Amino acid sequence: MADEPEGDSSFGPLGSGRRQQASALQFAPRKKPCHADPLVHHGRHFGRTVHALCNVQALITNGILRLGELADEPEESFTTEERREHRVFRSLLQMVPGLKERLMTGDADNAVAISEQLQKGASSARSDDTKSLKSAILDWITPKGQSLQPPLARNVKVDRGYHHERTGALLCPAGLDWGNSE
Numbered sequence: 001m002a003d004e005p006e007g008d009s010s011f012g013p014l015g016s017g018r019r020q021q022a023s024a025l026q027f028a029p030r031k032k033p034c035h036a037d038p039l040v041h042h043g044r045h046f047g048r049t050v051h052a053l054c055n056v057q058a059l060i061t062n063g064i065l066r067l068g069e070l071a072d073e074p075e076e077s078f079t080t081e082e083r084r085e086h087r088v089f090r091s092l093l094q095m096v097p098g099l100k101e102r103l104m105t106g107d108a109d110n111a112v113a114i115s116e117q118l119q120k121g122a123s124s125a126r127s128d129d130t131k132s133l134k135s136a137i138l139d140w141i142t143p144k145g146q147s148l149q150p151p152l153a154r155n156v157k158v159d160r161g162y163h164h165e166r167t168g169a170l171l172c173p174a175g176l177d178w179g180n181s182e
Contacts, residue, residue: 040120040124043124046091046095051088057116060092141166
């Protein structure tokens, strides 16, 4: 390989054409940094710590109304659910730096874009969490020192649920006896 530049670290000495192996005594290459919108990160955190099953767009829309048009309304005029929703909205405002200013100074399209990014983060956090639980559940439901009969595969869900004796018993409503076929 005469046209290879000297000092090319991907080839061995004297242009042998053989690639050098990475040294095992050096750090592995760094992961490329992920340049996701910071709102997605905040949405993941919000979904894990404040409210996992939340319609963020409705939360933001109602929160903006409550901060703007309904700001003069006394707290007692709202239902328990509306007050709870507003507490969740205030938690979101505290969690995301500058969110209140962005929402109050922007237009409706801006609020929709912000809520989509936050929802994306919350949804992906929920997905990651449930995906990691699928195999861990098998460890939790297996009695100590025993194995499930019939065994359950970690990566196959078809044989779970009401199709399996152990998981069916766990899913059975409390008022019913799983052992009673009627």
